[in-house]
Amino acid sequence: MAEKKSKTLLNTQAIGVFDSGVGGLSIAKCITENLPNEQLIYVADTAYAPYGDISVELIEQRVNAVANWLVKQDVKAIVLACNTATVNAIDQLRQQINIPIIGVEPAIKPAALHSSRNKVAVLVTQATANNKRFLSLVDTHKQSSEMIIQACPGLVELVETGQMNSKACYLLLERYLLPLIEQGIDTLVLGCTHYPFLRQQIEEITKNKIRIMETALPVTEQLKRRLHQQHLLALEPSSPHLFYTTCDNEQEKIFSLLWEKPILLNKLPATL
Numbered sequence: 001m002a003e004k005k006s007k008t009l010l011n012t013q014a015i016g017v018f019d020s021g022v023g024g025l026s027i028a029k030c031i032t033e034n035l036p037n038e039q040l041i042y043v044a045d046t047a048y049a050p051y052g053d054i055s056v057e058l059i060e061q062r063v064n065a066v067a068n069w070l071v072k073q074d075v076k077a078i079v080l081a082c083n084t085a086t087v088n089a090i091d092q093l094r095q096q097i098n099i100p101i102i103g104v105e106p107a108i109k110p111a112a113l114h115s116s117r118n119k120v121a122v123l124v125t126q127a128t129a130n131n132k133r134f135l136s137l138v139d140t141h142k143q144s145s146e147m148i149i150q151a152c153p154g155l156v157e158l159v160e161t162g163q164m165n166s167k168a169c170y171l172l173l174e175r176y177l178l179p180l181i182e183q184g185i186d187t188l189v190l191g192c193t194h195y196p197f198l199r200q201q202i203e204e205i206t207k208n209k210i211r212i213m214e215t216a217l218p219v220t221e222q223l224k225r226r227l228h229q230q231h232l233l234a235l236e237p238s239s240p241h242l243f244y245t246t247c248d249n250e251q252e253k254i255f256s257l258l259w260e261k262p263i264l265l266n267k268l269p270a271t272l
Contacts, residue, residue: 009232011231014074014238015031015039015078016040016073016075016078017042018042018067018082019045020046020048020062020082021044021194022159022194022197022251023193023195023197024044024081024193025258025259026193026196027081027215027216027219028040028081029216030219030220032241034221035233037234037236037237038234039234039239040241040242041244042241042242042244043246043268044244044246044251045066045245045246046247047245047246048246049160049247050125050157051127052084052156052192053125053127054127056088056127063085063090064092065271065272066272068272069272075099076099076100079102081104082104083104083125083128083193083215084124086105087128087133088127100223102226104193105137105215106128106190106215107189107213108141112142112145112147114187114211115186118145119187120148120187121183121188122138122148122149122189123152123190123191123192124191124192125151125153126151128151128191129151152172152176152192155176155194156192156194159195159197162254165201173205177202178205181205187212188202189213190202196214241263242266243265244267245265246272248267
């Protein structure tokens with residue numbers, strides 16, 4: 001892992017964004033919309049996706065490996081655009097890398113504030129559902145609200161393979177959402193960056209009667225604040241975005257579908 005030492009950062013340097021797969025594109029899109037001058041280097045660690053199904057030790061290893069590679073690309077900041085990676089590995093990563101590192105955490109606090117019936121559900125991966133840091137975050141910010149943690153095995157894989165509009169995906173969402181609706185929730189937190197790509201289906205199942213909360217904009221605003229504090233905001237349009245994957249399978253089609261424009265997907269070795 002890179003040594004934690006200070007070096008001069010320039011506002012013309014790129015921002016590293018990474019996730020276990022394509023989910024972080026929901027964050028990357030928000031960044032490009034709100035910080036259009038910034039160049040992004042996006043890494044999908046697809047060879048090890050989904051992070052929700054692997055051990056904490058392996059998640060840490062992969063987070064460190066990808067972050068170290070991004071540091072070697074001279075990025076000025078890193079966005080850990082993955083809820084599972086954030087709750088399991090961001091603390092130790094910040095101890096090793098001396099550039100701004102922005103994580104993604106479920107919108108527990110605003111959900112609790114906006115819930116009229118004090119009944120909130122949080123959709124997460126299995127690894128996040130079992131994570132002590134995440135559970136502590138829930139306890140800290142839930143206030144008087146009841147927080148129902150719903151692990152959603154299988155959803156990430158469906159997004160990764162472009163099956164968002166499939167019958168299998170719809171049925172799996174119903175399996176997770178209908179019991180929550182029956183319990184009377186009025187607010188739903190999307191606690192995985194893959195889940196915003198399922199928002200249309202979620203709204204259909206919930207009949208648009210439940211407030212849905214995402215994290216892309218708060219993450220982007222935090223990134224902007226950190227860059228502004230260190231005078232690192234790009235002042236002029238920069239180079240084109242770069243996209244990488246650690247998987248051998250061809251994924252340009254799904255990346256382009258979710259990015260909503262054609263992209264060139266570069267390959268990285270899974271070992272980095």
